[in-house]
């Protein structure tokens with residue numbers, strides 16, 4: 001039985017990177033050098049933000065943003081519980097308290113920020129734009145959001161991931177973006193020591209950002225194909241890069257299919273810690289279905305439809 005992969009990195013063409021990899025090897029400048037700087041400048045220009053500061057992962061970036069806020073030891077940070085582990089773990093690893101915030105059932109995004117938090121980390125879930133108003137510092141977890149309209153326009157800072165499954169992957173990597181000069185200085189002061197970005201990662205991210213339009217066009221095409229050909233609901237999209245597609249399977253499908261049919265490598269929701277009603281509702285129904293650029297979307301639909 002043919003199995004359908006959940007994910008495959010959208011790597012730039014070998015021809016566009018092979019000479020650069022050689023030159024990085026030869027030069028001995030393998031980390032935190034000119035490609036990292038070039039990536040930061042490219043992102044600042046592409047997004048129209050004042051500062052882009054690169055690290056080895058988004059998780060590192062989130063932790064450093066929290067540290068740079070200089071909050072009291074017993075601070076409480078608001079986060080959604082519908083997200084990848086890193087959002088919550090960044091808070092816990094800084095020793096702060098986590099306060100979970102429920103999401104909207106249709107958009108999968110948080111909307112309101114409670115009064116009793118010292119900062120908040122909203123997530124652009126699956127690359128769909130989240131926007132909150134708050135009197136406390138807002139650090140967006142923008143891990144899946146490169147290419148999303150409006151990225152970097154809101155909040156004190158946003159942190160992007162360039163890990164393997166992301167739209168413009170650098171194989172690994174994370175970049176903090178901000179328009180605040182003082183905050184940028186604080187984040188930059190960590191850059192020599194904590195989670196340095198390797199030159200190969202920076203170079204691969206650059207090559208992918210250069211072909212961003214081509215990748216985004218393909219992702220939108222895959223999204224539209226699934227919408228047209230699969231029954232069930234989808235995450236309500238406002239401004240998105242279609243990084244992942246949240247498909248709400250019809251009742252019964254989830255329990256029947258999950259973990260029993262090895263041809264369908266699709267992923268369910270997240271490991272949930274709370275009993276927040278909307279988060280639970282979405283978590284029990286949602287599947288993330290494959291959106292990597294060379295996925296055979298017709299085959300995926302055929303496979304899923306057999307079990308509907």
Ligand SMILES: Cc1ncc(COP(=O)(O)O)c(C=O)c1O
Pocket residue numbers: 056057058059060083084086087123141143144160161162163173174
């Ligand atoms: C919402 C979210 N936050 C954080 C991360 C962590 O990114 P990284 O692996 O670059 O640390 C991810 C990665 O998948 C993510 O999806």
